[in-house]
Amino acid sequence: MLDALLLWLGAIAVGFVLLNQGAKFLTDNATRIAGRIGRSRFVVGALFVSTLSALPELLVSGIAAGEGSPDIALGNALASTVVTVAFVIGVSALVRPIKTSREIVLRDAVFLAIVTVVAATMLLDGNLTQYEGVALIALFVPYVLNLAISQRTGPAEEIRERIEDLEIGLAFTGWIFGRKVVVRAGLKWLVFGILWSVMGAQFLVQGAIGLSNAMGLNPWFIGITVVALGTSLPDIAAAWHATRLGYTDLVLGEGIGASVVTTLLTLGMIGILRPASHSVELLLPVVGAMVFTAFLLLALMLGGWRITSRSGAVLASSYFAMVALNILWIRGFP
DSSP states (O other): OHHHHHHHHHHHHHHHHHHHHHHHHHHHHHHHHHHHHTOOHHHHIIIIIHHHHTHHHHHHHHHHHHTTOHHHHHHHHHHHHHHIIIIIIIHHHHHSOEEOOHHHIIIIIHHHHHHHHHHHHHHTTTEEOHHHHHHHHHTHHHHHHHHHHHOOOOOHHHHHHHHTTOEEEEHHHHHHTTSOEEEEOOHHHHHHHHHHHHHHHHHHHHHHHHHHHHTTOOHHHHIIIIIHHHHHHHHHHHHHHHHHHTOHHHHHHHHHHHHHHIIIIIHHHHHHHOOEEOOHHHHHHHHHHHHHHHHHHHHHHHTTSEEOHHHHHHHHHHHHHHHHHHHHHGGGOO
16 A cells, blocks of 8 residues: 555656646747747747647546546546636736736637636536537637737747747756756757656646545546646646746736637547536536636736736635535535
8 A cells, every 4th residue: 555655656746847847848938939930929828838738638538538437537627727727827926917918808818708608508408419529629710710810929029038048958857867958949849848748747647546546535526636736737837937937928828728728629529539418516516616717817807907916816716715615515426
């Protein structure tokens, strides 16, 4: 028993290291690519960083659905949206207020709020069908097209100054080889960061699931806590690095984009791979929290076109409120 616990804890530790380093690759290279392709960091965050770093949610929910574990799959997909808004945007705003704009609010935050309502409507009838899964994935197409077309190039000098001397220090790898390895940012390193983050998330999630199963926890509770937090760690870590560097627009784009990706693509994939009936009573608290958090973010962004530290604290607390509500709610479920 002790050996198994040590093994799971070791997997979690490895996952944290890989996720942290992978997140730095993602953040630094997103800014470099923004300069090269002439798009603002918000678009890069929403399209590249958020979409690709949401792969852990897609992979874990896909594997869980394929193996017949709908509680973990759905719990991860639904709670990850709350985790992302709370810890990617909320905690980042606690560190550094996030500036926004009328365009971002009306185009992206409103779209996220609408998407959560659509997903909730599909789930609260007790079934998630293949047709509904395809419909959810199809909704992602106009979001991407609108984002890519409407966003204009940011100030060239500002982007150039921010990215000119950015280098990625592979401190962890450097210590292994006995010297510090420093590489320039580039597309291949962005891909490497994505793969590293995904691998780290898998280590972390598998270790957490094994540790939780050994403790006999409810699978649904595992999905909305351990798995949702684990698969969202690349987004959280990348947002932390971006906030430290002052790239709050990248954080906002990543947070909203990751929430849209998780809601549409992950739920859509579950519907296609494993269409099935589910307990509406069990899903209700998390579905309600997902919709509430999206509209809360929209309301806070409308207040002065910025997310203050106080607003960040409110967003961050939404996740803990959701977990507390579910602890009380699922007592009557086996």
